[in-house]
Amino acid sequence: VAIDRNPRALEFGRLNAALNNLCNIEFRLGDLFEPVEGETFDSIVTNPPFVISPETRYIYRDGGMRGDEICRRIVREAPRFLSEGGFLQMLCNWIEHGEQDWADGVREWFDETGCDAWVLRSHTQDVVAYASKWVRHTELRETDSWIPRVEEWCSYYKALGIERIGSGLINLRRSSGRPHWFLADEAPATVFGACGDSIRGRFEARDFLASISSDEDLLERYFHVSPHARFQSRSVPTPDGWQTEQASLELVHGLSYSGKVDIAIANLVVHCNGERRLGELVNEMAQAVGAEREKIIAPVCSIVRDLVDRGFLLLASAEGHGRPRTHTD
Ligand SMILES: C[S@@+](CC[C@H](N)C(=O)[O-])C[C@H]1O[C@@H](n2cnc3c(N)ncnc32)[C@H](O)[C@@H]1O
Structure with missing residues (x-):
């Protein structure tokens, strides 16, 4: 249903519909919502x-x-x-x-x-x-x-x-x-193509995050890295070889969020394949960086929440299937 108060706008709408071979649009003349009461x-x-x-x-x-x-x-x-x-x-x-x-x-x-x-x-x-x-x-x-x-x-x-x-x-x-x-x-400063999926995805991500009762609850969940996520790093030369100076994650579809990221977090993100619990990946991360698990849980969970909210990490099904869950599931 397409509404406009101006009959001429409706005529243009009908013309555009015909040019695009669309036969399922009903055009109604009227003020705001009045024609669909x-x-x-x-x-x-x-x-x-x-x-x-x-x-x-x-x-x-x-x-x-x-x-x-x-x-x-x-x-x-x-x-x-x-x-x-x-x-x-x-x-x-x-x-x-x-x-x-x-x-x-x-x-x-x-x-x-x-x-x-x-x-x-x-x-x-x-x-x-x-x-x-x-x-x-x-x-x-x-x-x-x-x-x-x-x-x-x-x-x-x-x-x-x-x-x-x-x-x-x-x-x-x-x-x-x-x-x-x-x-x-x-x-975000950049938008790639249609954003409908990004927008719906964020509503779903916020529903999911609201349902998570604690960090321990979050650590029990399975995530999948978004196929639209990209990692970039910039390195400086040192006597021991290249050393990462700055790293960032970016989404290359829809709402293109981007931001600096710690390399250890970027590694955690890329290992989210929907088959391993977040908790397992955090344990491995703690070992890799030589940190105490208990000390890193709160900050890592806070970053993971943000990555889920922005669409870098997608919720996988509870059983841990490799496929990301989308709004069409
Ligand atoms: C910014 S134009 C958008 C035109 C077109 N729908 C689009 O998105 O490209 C705003 C449109 O709202 C229509 N309009 C203005 N006041 C309205 C009202 N009270 N109820 C319904 N349509 C109205 C105008 O005739 C105009 O076609």
């Missing part, structure tokens, strides 16, 4: 008119509501239209105030939605840069109207106390019967 969906994807502006002239850009109210309203209304476990994904702009942490402005949107929420920030702009970028969409820079229009936008921000505007992707998952989580973090 009473229905639920497994996936809602929206690129709404999220631009924060004093204007209402351009329906593709200006939602016609004060500040970031249109995105807030979509977040508040979407759960009613999601089936259990269903996702909303929305491109979004939000207001950031003063010294406040950027996530504080949006956190409240998700209260009592009955959903887990993950806000991925791509960037933040000060209001002058933001207004200049969007006004340039519709006014030529050379014309007399450009500067007054930017000034008009900036006066609007001043009146509302808006200093910066954040941009990113909101992911919402409806899930009943347990406490909900809210996560706000930075999108």
Whole structure:
């Protein structure tokens, strides 16, 4: 089902569907969720008119509501239209105030939605840069109207106390019967191809991590290194040969998280083949680095949790099969 308030947008949608040989799309004219009242969906994807502006002239850009109210309203209304476990994904702009942490402005949107929420920030702009970028969409820079229009936008921000505007992707998952989580973090600098699997994978990883009661519980589990993980190291010459100066892990598909890694941890990661318990691998690591097992368990488990959360390590089935478990299992 595809919804738009502008009949012309629906006509373009129909044209694109025909060009792509898609016959299973129903186009409905209407305001936000109004054309689907009473229905639920497994996936809602929206690129709404999220631009924060004093204007209402351009329906593709200006939602016609004060500040970031249109995105807030979509977040508040979407759960009613999601089936259990269903996702909303929305491109979004939000207001950031003063010294406040950027996530504080949006956190409240998700209260009592009955959903887990993950806000991925791509960037933040000060209001002058933001207004200049969007006004340039519709006014030529050379014309007399450009500067007054930017000034008009900036006066609007001043009146509302808006200093910066954040941009990113909101992911919402409806899930009943347990406490909900809210996560706000930075999108990785690089993205490779489609990110749907990475996003769904992180929701599943967080479900799994929430179910782990202790480090000992985690050590009983089986993991599999992601096929998209890559290891890089840089070495310096020494009289005894090359010595590793810096090593890092990176994901080369979807959300491309990366970070420095200790060589011993990198070795543990690559030996996660789904057939040996994490605890066994940590025992071997302790021996290899000459450390006391009990002393390294807490820091290693903390790093493993992070590697699971970011998708470097995938949960294998409890019996220890070699194949990674994916959301389609
Ligand atoms: C940023 S464009 C996105 C267009 C297209 N869906 C896409 O993702 O490329 C925003 C679209 O939202 C439509 N729109 C604006 N206000 C709306 C509303 N209240 N209800 C439904 N659609 C709306 C506009 O007509 C425009 O087509």
